Amino acid sequence: MFSSLRTRWQARWQQFFASRSPRQASLTLTQKSIYILPTRGGFVFLLLLLVLLVAGINYQNNLIYGLTFWLATVFLLATWHTYQNMAGLQLSARATASVFAGSTAQFELALQAGRNKHALQLAVRTTHGDSQSVATVGETLVRLLWSEPTTQRGWCKPERLTLSSSAPFGLFRCWAYAWLDARALVYPRPIDAVIMTDGAGQGETRPLGSTTTQELDGFRPYRAGDHRKHIHWATLAKGQPLQTREQALQQENESWVLWDHYVGTIEQRLSAMCHRVLILSEQDKLFGLQLPDQQVTPARGHEHRAQCLQALALYRLAEEAS
Template sequence: MRLLPRLRDRWLLQRIPPGPSVRLDQRRIFIMPTAIGLAYLVAMLLMLLAAINYQNSLAYALTFLLGSVFVVTILHTWRNLAGLVLQAGGAEAVFLGEHARLRVRLESPTRTYQAVALGWPKSGLQVIDVPPGGTCEVELSLPTERRGWLRPGRLRVESRFPLGILVAWSWVDLQLAALVYPNPQEAELPPTIGALGDEEGARASGRGVDDYQGLRQWQPGDSRRRLHWKAYSRGQGLLVKDFAALAGQEPMLDLDALGGDLESRLSVLCHWVVELSARLQPFSLIIDGQQIGPDQGAEHRAQCLRALALFGSQQERTA
């Protein structure tokens, strides 16, 4: 049973090779009747048998007319995909459990493309019209099931325009990928993971040593305990209490110093990377025998989260 999918994938790889941009042509478009189209053909066959049996000229004329409509529809359905250019538009990194959003651009060199559907069958297809000589960008959503690189594979593009009795489709591989960070899990860090240097800094990760700075907008990974519910009830949105660590304290996050299974430890470190970055607190991350930092800022945050997402995976070498 697994042989057929492998043969299909190998055949598609030769016929439609992967790439960041794909133009649909006659080699890359397939077409066949839909369920409605099959019923349409059966009805025409019955009408033809009735016309032959009764030698009715009007029945002949109607049958041939419907047959001509079917043939013309083949051309128009195929033309509604022919020449369409699809380009990979990138994707933002997300946390495990969130939906990854991958962008695809559709470009029309000359004419209008109507009711073009694209996506993955398990997440549903989105329908869009592409204006002549213009471009459209579609954001496709996929659930995340594990950390690391999410590579959804081949994308289905199809059209049932204009009558729905035929479907033209193609499977294109735009090499879409989205980075999935671990799911932030709130937990206290052990005393051994503290500030670099002295024991006083090592206690910086505990409660009661940070200075209250005010309120800021909620971000993924923020602790629910710090949500300011009064502000939310007044319609000010989700705000969290912001704290800044005392000067000179630079926490060091070490994966090996935590207990529990690997995914739980990565989730805890992910939470603290997000938390310390939100406080603008410099910190270091020790993972896989390497130390990142001490540093702060968006670039340092992204570097640490990427290291957590790809830890223990071969995907980092192929990214």
């Protein structure tokens, strides 16, 4: 009973904080998003002030009165300076790379303080308990990496981040919650599966037209995305610009990753097709992808591999979202 009440209470608090700081691409900490309370040392300090005040009243000692009011002034000033330590802090986040379901998605957090300001002793904590500390955040961007677990394909958005600091006096703890609008693409988990071939025994291979083969035809300057098997490493060893082997045009079979060649649930089929795409891409084969409502024309290279994996990752997710 108590655990259920605690869960409901925490859920309501989370909704309250989320309503005050909705998910957005970048966030600047202001009075609306910053919360502050005394630390354990701060409560001890308050107890000391109370003892001094009672002693001053009891003994009618002006020196004790003066010390009490001076320390109370320091306590109030500590509130302002602790708040100013985090006020104006700018945050943004982005995903570093796409991942496969079951692995962790990496996000990069960028922190920057306002002009002529610094944030001291800042701690960044995730909902999973991971914590990182930054000694100083100034006008120069400070970048931190954190991980989010993934369980299914699609877009993965980071959970809440908690930023906190007790600087500069340690009497107050200032904190803020941040839901940043970044997302990482999560591909299906690759699973090796038996391919169901058609009656002619052609399987995934279809002879279609003229395409490139492994016959050497010349060299050209290296372009981003060229497969490492076609790079002419000898030119780099000689200190010359990197080059890529050109391939002559000849008849070649095109491979296809077809939806109908796999059995099982939707997720099982997508995982098996994902595994096949990775194999064909690693072998530098010319291949295409066919889903019930989408087709990717045959090609090769890293961009084509990413296009096929994205099609598998987002298959029917737009329909479910609508």
